[in-house]
Amino acid sequence: xxxxxxxVGRFPDAISFAPGRPxxxxxxxxxxxxxxxxxxxxxxxxxxxxxxxxxxxLFQYGxxxxxxxxxxxxxxxxxxxxxxxxxxxxxxxxxxxxxLLTLRALFARPEDTLLxxxxxxxxxxxAARLLGIRxxxxxxxxxxxxxxxxxxxxxxSRAAGERPRAFYTVPDFANPSGxxxxxxxxxxxxxxxxxxxxxVLEDDPYGFFVRTGPARPTLKALDxxxxxxxxxxxxxxxxxxxxxxxxxxxxxxxxxxxxxxLLADELSKIKSMTTVNTSAxxxxxxxxxxxxxxxxxxxxxxxxxxxxxxNMDTLLDELERHFPARRRAELGISWNRPDGxxxxxxxxxxxADHLALELSARAFGVLWTPMSDFHLDGGGTRRLRLSCSxxxxxxxxxxxxxxAAFITAQLTATAA
Amino acid sequence: xxxxxxxVGRFPDAISFAPGRPxxxxxxxxxxxxxxxxxxxxxxxxxxxxxxxxxxxLFQYGxxxxxxxxxxxxxxxxxxxxxxxxxxxxxxxxxxxxxLLTLRALFARPEDTLLxxxxxxxxxxxAARLLGIRxxxxxxxxxxxxxxxxxxxxxxSRAAGERPRAFYTVPDFANPSGxxxxxxxxxxxxxxxxxxxxxVLEDDPYGFFVRTGPARPTLKALDxxxxxxxxxxxxxxxxxxxxxxxxxxxxxxxxxxxxxxLLADELSKIKSMTTVNTSAxxxxxxxxxxxxxxxxxxxxxxxxxxxxxxNMDTLLDELERHFPARRRAELGISWNRPDGxxxxxxxxxxxADHLALELSARAFGVLWTPMSDFHLDGGGTRRLRLSCSxxxxxxxxxxxxxxAAFITAQLTATAA
Numbered sequence: 001x002x003x004x005x006x007x008v009g010r011f012p013d014a015i016s017f018a019p020g021r022p023x024x025x026x027x028x029x030x031x032x033x034x035x036x037x038x039x040x041x042x043x044x045x046x047x048x049x050x051x052x053x054x055x056x057x058l059f060q061y062g063x064x065x066x067x068x069x070x071x072x073x074x075x076x077x078x079x080x081x082x083x084x085x086x087x088x089x090x091x092x093x094x095x096x097x098x099x100l101l102t103l104r105a106l107f108a109r110p111e112d113t114l115l116x117x118x119x120x121x122x123x124x125x126x127a128a129r130l131l132g133i134r135x136x137x138x139x140x141x142x143x144x145x146x147x148x149x150x151x152x153x154x155x156x157s158r159a160a161g162e163r164p165r166a167f168y169t170v171p172d173f174a175n176p177s178g179x180x181x182x183x184x185x186x187x188x189x190x191x192x193x194x195x196x197x198x199x200v201l202e203d204d205p206y207g208f209f210v211r212t213g214p215a216r217p218t219l220k221a222l223d224x225x226x227x228x229x230x231x232x233x234x235x236x237x238x239x240x241x242x243x244x245x246x247x248x249x250x251x252x253x254x255x256x257x258x259x260x261x262l263l264a265d266e267l268s269k270i271k272s273m274t275t276v277n278t279s280a281x282x283x284x285x286x287x288x289x290x291x292x293x294x295x296x297x298x299x300x301x302x303x304x305x306x307x308x309x310x311n312m313d314t315l316l317d318e319l320e321r322h323f324p325a326r327r328r329a330e331l332g333i334s335w336n337r338p339d340g341x342x343x344x345x346x347x348x349x350x351x352a353d354h355l356a357l358e359l360s361a362r363a364f365g366v367l368w369t370p371m372s373d374f375h376l377d378g379g380g381t382r383r384l385r386l387s388c389s390x391x392x393x394x395x396x397x398x399x400x401x402x403x404a405a406f407i408t409a410q411l412t413a414t415a416a
Numbered sequence: 417x418x419x420x421x422x423x424v425g426r427f428p429d430a431i432s433f434a435p436g437r438p439x440x441x442x443x444x445x446x447x448x449x450x451x452x453x454x455x456x457x458x459x460x461x462x463x464x465x466x467x468x469x470x471x472x473x474l475f476q477y478g479x480x481x482x483x484x485x486x487x488x489x490x491x492x493x494x495x496x497x498x499x500x501x502x503x504x505x506x507x508x509x510x511x512x513x514x515x516l517l518t519l520r521a522l523f524a525r526p527e528d529t530l531l532x533x534x535x536x537x538x539x540x541x542x543a544a545r546l547l548g549i550r551x552x553x554x555x556x557x558x559x560x561x562x563x564x565x566x567x568x569x570x571x572x573s574r575a576a577g578e579r580p581r582a583f584y585t586v587p588d589f590a591n592p593s594g595x596x597x598x599x600x601x602x603x604x605x606x607x608x609x610x611x612x613x614x615x616v617l618e619d620d621p622y623g624f625f626v627r628t629g630p631a632r633p634t635l636k637a638l639d640x641x642x643x644x645x646x647x648x649x650x651x652x653x654x655x656x657x658x659x660x661x662x663x664x665x666x667x668x669x670x671x672x673x674x675x676x677x678l679l680a681d682e683l684s685k686i687k688s689m690t691t692v693n694t695s696a697x698x699x700x701x702x703x704x705x706x707x708x709x710x711x712x713x714x715x716x717x718x719x720x721x722x723x724x725x726x727n728m729d730t731l732l733d734e735l736e737r738h739f740p741a742r743r744r745a746e747l748g749i750s751w752n753r754p755d756g757x758x759x760x761x762x763x764x765x766x767x768a769d770h771l772a773l774e775l776s777a778r779a780f781g782v783l784w785t786p787m788s789d790f791h792l793d794g795g796g797t798r799r800l801r802l803s804c805s806x807x808x809x810x811x812x813x814x815x816x817x818x819x820a821a822f823i824t825a826q827l828t829a830t831a832a
Contacts (some may be wrong), residue, residue, distance in 0.1 A: 021476060126689035281448060
């Protein structure tokens with residue numbers, strides 16, 4: 001992503017569909033002090049803590065697995081119907097650390113293999129690379145991850161002498177594809193996981209942001225056999241700058257001495273070697289924010305959800321306006337219609353690589369992301385990802401006009 | 417350390433010389449809001465930032481290497497005489513992440529080997545274990561790490577087919593031994609590093625806390641050949657709960673494509689796979705605190721420095737009172753007299769293991785740490801670490817009385 005950041009930096013006046021930045025909504029810097037006060041007042045008034053204990057909680061090193069696990073447990077119960085004991089939750093320095101800890105805990109042997117959708121979010125493949133973990137891509141279909149493709153990949157992996165340990169997936173409005181799994185696909189994936197002794201690493205940062213249709217249950221909410229490790233994030237639903245995420249890891253594990261513990265406890269041991277604690281200050285801010293929303297973050301996100309819905313609708317409408325059905329069939333371009341989230345993918349009949357992006361930025365003032373950056377198997381060369389999370393509808397309208405000019409010029413150049 | 421935490425938890429009424437908890441000093445929860453306001457006011461008034469830019473700085477994902485690198489550069493220049501460009505500083509989620517990033521960046525081949533003092537701080541050996549990095553212990557003498565022992569270890573490492581890449585050390589008031597390197601030893605270590613093409617990873621969390629004698633320059637302040645990667649922490653000098661540390665990595669590295677960059681930039685790439693960003697909220701709190709101290713954290717720590725000095729003096733006086741010279745010679749016990757910091761080591765003529773600790777806690781109401789927990793080579797079985805950082809002098813007095821009773825009982829039991 002360094003090249004991408006560098007291009008974004010060089011063209012500050014371009015309209016950017018490149019990074020998936022959350023909207024800043026109504027956030028004001030003063031909110032942080034209010035959240036902190038909400039949290040400390042909660043500790044003193046609701047939980048009856050002494051002033052000394054509150055001081056120590058904010059100041060000191062603390063519980064490795066985190067301080068706000070009970071508030072998070074209440075929130076995921078309210079918002080997702082996920083019911084787990086707070087002890088099964090590990091608070092992390094953003095979802096990235098959640099991935100790192102989970103991979104390190106689950107992948108011990110050289111033959112242990114992680115299956116991921118391709119195209120795939122670079123955070124998980126980066127964490128796997130950091131730890132030297134083998135990754136096997138599973139091609140994603142237009143309807144998102146396909147359980148039968150996962151099953152085939154598990155078998156191919158075994159046949160190759162690997163031990164397929166887990167499948168990583170973003171079931172809702174995936175980054176980068178925008179695709180979502182149907183309810184039936186979710187249930188089938190859990191069946192496959194049970195049959196094949198596979199864990200599912202579910203990453204669900206965008207699940208709240210439904211554009212159309214009903215919200216679907218998370219895999220963890222459907223999980224009856226503790227097959228799912230749920231990777232959570234407050235970056236899109238609360239405050240990216242706080243860097244607070246979590247893992248729900250209620251799997252029972254047997255230690256070297258034969259004792260039983262939760263996977264969460266194993267993650268805690270690893271966390272003591274990565275960051276020791278998640279910032280108590282950040283946890284207090286997120287804790288205050290959760291308390292202010294009565295641990296109902298989905299309701300608290302009503303305006304944000306509407307923002308993303310409007311933006312994706314606008315993006316789809318503007319693409320339609322510039323490339324109506326007949327014209328786009330003639331030109332050989334198409335795009336998907338995600339049910340929500342930040343991302344949409346456009347297929348084009350020319351190479352959409354870093355060179356094309358550079359041209360798009362310089363000559364047309366519009367930025368996007370080459371999908372080949374997310375493919376593990378050399379695909380995606382004629383696809384581009386558009387993110388519509390942080391713009392105003394007016395910017396999207398202008399951005400699509402510029403993008404249409406870029407695409408048209410590329411087609412002309414290709415034809416010439 | 418899990419066993420230790422568990423014992424501490426089971427005996428809440430015991431006086432604990434076990435964990436090296438920083439003193440909470442004058443900290444109040446309300447300070448956090450003040451630090452945040454100081455920081456945002458600085459951005460708006462001093463740097464002339466717009467309200468929008470301040471909002472984005474606190475809310476969004478941001479620069480991977482951190483937001484407060486310039487304030488940190490000013491602070492280490494004032495406090496340590498370390499003069500580096502801000503771009504050479506990476507802000508991390510505590511010093512633990514600083515270690516993790518540094519090790520991952522420097523240790524690429526299976527034969528790459530990290531030299532560490534034994535006994536050694538468990539954070540660095542834990543990070544090395546997490547990454548599968550080979551560690552070779554260098555026995556520490558009573559005067560701290562001995563450059564000639566490092567040189568011998570480098571040669572032995574090479575003879576064994578390893579590639580010794582770096583030596584990790586805490587030059588001031590080490591955890592766990594309390595030992596410090598003389599100025600001459602520091603200079604000689606840098607010579608050895610230059611001659612042997614070795615990097616030095618300097619971890620200096622306790623350097624401010626001088627009990628007696630002058631403050632010694634850090635290795636980084638003496639470093640003329642960019643041999644030293646300096647691992648910094650605000651956990652002891654500011655606020656452990658913020659989890660903000662840093663790496664000073666001004667080494668020039670040559671990338672795969674032949675381009676030159678700073679080691680700091682390589683650390684940034686790795687950080688994008690561990691935590692993406694250090695909490696902007698935490699950085700703002702520490703930033704505010706640095707601004708309030710005019711980037712002179714040593715002066716701001718005057719009361720804290722005095723607290724640790726009084727505590728170590730009290731610990732030494734009380735040990736002396738219970739075991740005057742002649743008596744301790746008879747009994748075969750001794751201890752070192754650290755020039756500062758949190759830790760002191762007592763040598764005893766009996767096994768000071770987890771079983772002895774359990775007895776000490778249950779029957780005598782006093783906790784300490786077995787030194788064998790910090791030895792990589794099976795040593796330290798008859799040594800115990802005392803931490804005197806977070807108690808009051810009265811607690812230390814009472815704690816030493818209990819410890820003396822425990823030691824005396826053990827000696828009687830051993831003699832019987």
